[in-house]
Amino acid sequence: MTAANDVSGAAGPQDSRSQHAPRSPGILPDGVAATMRRARRAARWQALGWLALAVAGLGAPWVISLYQLHLAQQAVVLGLLALSIGWLLRQTGQLSFGHAAFYGIAGYGTAYVAQHTALPIGLTLVVGIGLGTLAALVVGLLTIRAPGIAFAMLTLAIGMLVWVAGGQMHSVTRGADGLNVQLEGTLLGKDVMLYGNPVEAWPVVWGVLMLTVAVLWFLSRCTWGRRLASIRDNEERMRFSGYATYWPRVAAFAASGLVASIAGTLNLVTTSFMSLTALYWSTSGLALIVAVIGGVRSVLGPPLGAVLFVLLQNYLAGSGDHYQAVIGTVLIAVVLLAPGGCTEILERVGKAAASLLRRESRTSDSSSNRGGSRAAT
Amino acid sequence: MFVQVLNGLAFGVLLLVLSSGLALIFGLRGVVNFAHGAIYMLAAYVAMAITDRTSFWLALVTVPVLLAAAGLLVDRFGLRHLSGRSPLDMVLLTFGITFVVADVIQTTWGTRAHTIDPPSALQGSTDLGLATYPTYRLFVIAMGLLVCAALIAWLKFSRTGLFVRAAGDDRTTTGAMGVNVDRVSGTVVALGFGLAGLAGVLAGPYLTLSPAMGTEILITTFIVVVVGGLGSIGGPMIAALLVGLAHALATVQAPTFSAYVPYLLMLGVLLVRPQGIAGRRTAL
Numbered sequence: 001m002t003a004a005n006d007v008s009g010a011a012g013p014q015d016s017r018s019q020h021a022p023r024s025p026g027i028l029p030d031g032v033a034a035t036m037r038r039a040r041r042a043a044r045w046q047a048l049g050w051l052a053l054a055v056a057g058l059g060a061p062w063v064i065s066l067y068q069l070h071l072a073q074q075a076v077v078l079g080l081l082a083l084s085i086g087w088l089l090r091q092t093g094q095l096s097f098g099h100a101a102f103y104g105i106a107g108y109g110t111a112y113v114a115q116h117t118a119l120p121i122g123l124t125l126v127v128g129i130g131l132g133t134l135a136a137l138v139v140g141l142l143t144i145r146a147p148g149i150a151f152a153m154l155t156l157a158i159g160m161l162v163w164v165a166g167g168q169m170h171s172v173t174r175g176a177d178g179l180n181v182q183l184e185g186t187l188l189g190k191d192v193m194l195y196g197n198p199v200e201a202w203p204v205v206w207g208v209l210m211l212t213v214a215v216l217w218f219l220s221r222c223t224w225g226r227r228l229a230s231i232r233d234n235e236e237r238m239r240f241s242g243y244a245t246y247w248p249r250v251a252a253f254a255a256s257g258l259v260a261s262i263a264g265t266l267n268l269v270t271t272s273f274m275s276l277t278a279l280y281w282s283t284s285g286l287a288l289i290v291a292v293i294g295g296v297r298s299v300l301g302p303p304l305g306a307v308l309f310v311l312l313q314n315y316l317a318g319s320g321d322h323y324q325a326v327i328g329t330v331l332i333a334v335v336l337l338a339p340g341g342c343t344e345i346l347e348r349v350g351k352a353a354a355s356l357l358r359r360e361s362r363t364s365d366s367s368s369n370r371g372g373s374r375a376a377t
Numbered sequence: 378m379f380v381q382v383l384n385g386l387a388f389g390v391l392l393l394v395l396s397s398g399l400a401l402i403f404g405l406r407g408v409v410n411f412a413h414g415a416i417y418m419l420a421a422y423v424a425m426a427i428t429d430r431t432s433f434w435l436a437l438v439t440v441p442v443l444l445a446a447a448g449l450l451v452d453r454f455g456l457r458h459l460s461g462r463s464p465l466d467m468v469l470l471t472f473g474i475t476f477v478v479a480d481v482i483q484t485t486w487g488t489r490a491h492t493i494d495p496p497s498a499l500q501g502s503t504d505l506g507l508a509t510y511p512t513y514r515l516f517v518i519a520m521g522l523l524v525c526a527a528l529i530a531w532l533k534f535s536r537t538g539l540f541v542r543a544a545g546d547d548r549t550t551t552g553a554m555g556v557n558v559d560r561v562s563g564t565v566v567a568l569g570f571g572l573a574g575l576a577g578v579l580a581g582p583y584l585t586l587s588p589a590m591g592t593e594i595l596i597t598t599f600i601v602v603v604v605g606g607l608g609s610i611g612g613p614m615i616a617a618l619l620v621g622l623a624h625a626l627a628t629v630q631a632p633t634f635s636a637y638v639p640y641l642l643m644l645g646v647l648l649v650r651p652q653g654i655a656g657r658r659t660a661l
Contacts (some may be wrong), residue, residue, distance in 0.1 A: 095465050135456065142644075146651065149409045149464060150607060153599045160596050161640040168633065224438065281592065292469055322484065328476030335469045336458060 043221070050217070053300075054210040061199045065246060069198040073270055075310040076209045078290060079303030080263035084306050085284065086291030088256040091225060092249055093232035094148070098139065098155030099260045100283035101162040106261035107268045107278055111181040112172055121185030121192050125269070127262040135162075137255020140250040156281055163279040178275035181268060195269050208266060212259055219255070219297045228252050271363030290333050295341025304342055356366040378506045381625050387583065389621020390521030391576055395594065396571035396601040396613040397528055404545035404608060405565040406456050408467035412596025413477035413573050420444055420577025421586050422486055425493050433582070434497040441574040448570025452563045456562040460559075482586050493581040517579050524575065527615060532610065541565055545608070589616070597624075600643045606653025616654055 051259025061069055085099050113119060119127065143154045166173045173179060183192045188204060197200040208286045219225050231238045239245050268274060277283060286309075287302075293303020309327065316323045338344050397416060402410050412652075420440050427436035451474065459466045470474040495513040531539040540561045542552040552558045585592065601620050605613030620639055627635035646653060 089465075093463075093465075095468065146647070149403075149407075149468065150603065150651075152465075152468060153409060154643075156596065156642050157600060157640050161637065164640070168636070177661075281596075281615075287477075288469075289472070291658035305552055322480055324476045324483075328473040329478065331473035331476070332455070332470055335466050335473065336455065338479040339462065339466060 016287065045153075046217070050174050050210070050214060054206075055182075057206045057210065058203060060206070061202050066198065069202060070313055071206055071310050073198050073201065073305045076286040076303070077263050077270070077305030078208060078287060078310065079106045080212060080266065080305050081283070081287040082262055082291040082302035083212060083216065083299065084256045084263065086219070086294070086296035087259070087299065089288075089291070091220060091228045091232065092252050094144075094249075094253075095152040095154045096253075097152055097281055097288070098157075098159030098162075099257070099287065100279055100281060101139070101159040102136045102257040102260040103264035103267075103283060103284045104274070104279035105135045105162065106167065106264035107274045108166070108173055108179070110265045110268050111179055111274055114181060114183050118210050121183060121187050124183075125265050126187075126189075128265045128268075129258065132261025132264055133254060133258045133372055136260070137254040139251030139252070140257070144249045144253055145246065150294065153160065154167070159279070159281050159284060163276070164280045164282070166276055173274070173276060176276055178273060181272050181274065183272065184239035185270075192269065196272060198270075198310070201270050205266065205270065212262065212300050213303065216259070218347075220299070224248060224251075252362050267276060289327060293327075293330055293334050293341050295343030297340050298343040302345040308342065379505075380510060381629050382445040382528050382622065383510055383514065383518070385622035385625030386618065387517050388624055390518050390525075391580055391583075391594075392598060392617035392621055393525055393602050394521050394572050394576040394579070394613055395507050395598045396605065397610060398576075399523060399571035399598055399602050400605070400607075400610050400613045401541070401565050402569040403574075404610070405541065405548075405562045406452075406460075406467065407601070408471065409465045409602075410427075411468055412451075412471040412474040412478065413569075413593070413598060414591035415475040416444055416447075416570055417577040417580070417594055418586075418588070418591035419478050420574035421493075421581045421590065422482055422491075423493075423590070424581045425486075425491055425586060428493050428581070433493070436452065436581075437575075437578050438660040439636055440578050442570040446569040449563055451570070452566035455476075456566065457562070479588060479591070484518030486586075488513030488547040488588055493586070495582040499582075517583055520575075520579060525573070528572075529593060536601055537561065537564060560622040567625065576630040584589040597639055600639045602653075604643055604646045604653055606655040609653070612653055612655030 064072065070342060081099060081103055084102075085096055089095055106128050109131035110125055113124045113127045114121070117124070139155065139158055143158070167175055169311045185192050187195070190200060192367055195204065220229075227238070227243060227250055231243070231249060235245050264278070268277075283312050290305040291302040292305070293308065294303065295301030312326065313323045316326060334341055336346075340347070395413060396476040398449050399413050401406065423443070424433070424440050427433075427439065438577075451471075455470050456467055459470065495516075499514055499516050500515040503512045503515060516601055532542060540551065540556045540558075543554075544556065544558050548558055580590075591614075597620065601616045602613045604620065605611075605616030620642065621636050623642060624635065627638040
């Protein structure tokens with residue numbers, strides 16, 4: 001009995017992210033090959049889970065009300081921004097407080113191009129997103145070498161610099177009044193104004209999120225992503241081993257800025273409105289909190305955190321709007337108790353339930369069959 | 378010009394008190410305290426409440442002590458638990474505190490701006506020969522410089538100050554020498570919070586109280602610490618006065634440009650000398 005319990009306790013599932021999976025397991029020791037087989041199997045399950053979620057999410061307009069769909073759309077935009085910050089944190093270990101700048105530049109850039117040029121709408125959006133990404137690239141070139149905390153402070157200062165500039169460029173941003181934008185043209189077979197309606201916009205909004213999740217998931221698993229993680233863990237060692245450590249991180253920062261820019265432009269398309277708060281540091285800060293609460297170790301964590309946040313904010317709006325205090329307390333609790341965020345909590349619950357089930361089936365087996373059949377398999 | 382220099386000095390001294398607390402906490406705990414601005418703001422509001430009921434002088438004494446006690450609690454029940462983990466976790470913890478404090482202030486005192494009247498002894502202006510200058514601001518400058526002199530003396534000559542400097546240099550070795558590093562860290566975090574509290578009380582009658590004041594000063598303080606050099610105490614002190622003067626002079630000489638000045642100063646310093654005026658690269 002005790003032996004059986006020990007085995008069930010020790011044989012936890014392996015971490016699927018910890019090993020790179022080369023194509024030739026033949027030359028590897030058995031244990032490593034088995035781990036890699038398991039990692040590949042886990043990856044397959046994750047891909048299937050992603051597909052199921054993507055398809056299921058498309059059905060949301062038939063299940064939830066218009067108001068809830070509106071909230072879901074907000075959650076997706078926030079989730080994308082959180083994803084950009086969370087992915088950067090996970091992949092490079094660097095905490096950015098300046099992503100609101102890219103989010104806002106993309107939004108204002110799209111609005112500016114739409115108002116001042118006659119480009120088709122698709123190209124307008126691409127230019128807007130491009131502007132945000134370009135800003136991220138420049139910031140990345142300047143700051144990426146700064147270690148840990150200095151990087152957080154630098155990105156914060158640059159983000160605030162952009163905010164100050166945004167307040168002064170009144171002709172472009174309309175300052176604190178906010179900017180109403182009328183986009184014109186046909187996007188993906190629909191008049192772009194129709195995207196103001198959550199039901200019309202939902203397939204696009206959801207598709208963008210799921211696609212981004214998939215791309216970032218793939219990027220974390222490819223050679224480049226592994227190299228980034230190695231640089232995060234020991235930059236000096238990587239440099240010593242002959243790998244470039246500067247450009248991969250700049251590229252990662254630009255990629256993360258691209259996702260933030262997509263979020264900014266998506267926000268503009270669905271709300272037709274930009275305000276200066278989009279550039280303020282609290283936008284980055286909120287997205288960061290959401291990402292940490294959701295859990296940055298998984299690409300689904302930040303969007304999950306965004307959904308939880310929007311639900312919480314909506315729930316608390318009726319009772320005096322103390323969401324700042326609640327979200328701050330939740331953040332403190334998560335950092336102290338479950339650094340992996342909600343995804344870690346879910347994982348722990350899942351593991352506990354699995355081992356409980358296993359133990360229960362084992363005890364019931366051993367009481368009815370005297371443990372014989374179970375031990376043989 | 379003379380008045381502008383004094384204005385710069387008054388703001389610089391405020392930054393001086395704040396940034397030395399921030400730098401001390403960074404040296405001992407390796408964490409940049411994102412709650413520093415929130416603590417400063419909380420101090421200003423509590424000082425306002427106390428001044429309204431009793432007197433400003435009572436607030437000047439009690440508020441820093443109260444916040445130092447709060448700092449002790451944050452260190453004991455928060456930062457100490459995270460000492461084995463990534464410093465970013467500590468940043469997130471202090472960031473969470475910022476949100477809670479901001480909510481408490483908005484709930485208790487609302488979002489509109491408040492002011493505190495300076496005590497009667499410090500109202501009016503003083504004739505300095507070259508110009509007359511508000512007495513309260515002279516008091517702020519004197520208090521700030523006095524506190525910083527005391528802080529430097531404490532670090533240089535006291536036993537605990539020696540431990541603080543040693544632990545800032547090498548935490549592990551200092552611990553191995555028999556110094557209770559956790560206790561020293563607790564003292565320093567409490568001191569840092571207390572200094573932020575003092576800055577908040579001093580700022581009350583001088584600047585305007587609003588829920589945005591914490592963030593504004595926090596970012597300027599970060600700039601000061603980065604320009605001065607992370608891991609140094611003297612560097613941020615010089616940088617604080619520099620940033621204060623640059624801020625005051627730019628406000629008058631180039632008003633449209635003044636908001637950019639601190640950020641450009643920071644970018645310039647980081648591009649030319651990434652470790653700041655007196656920082657050590659290894660401290661990061």
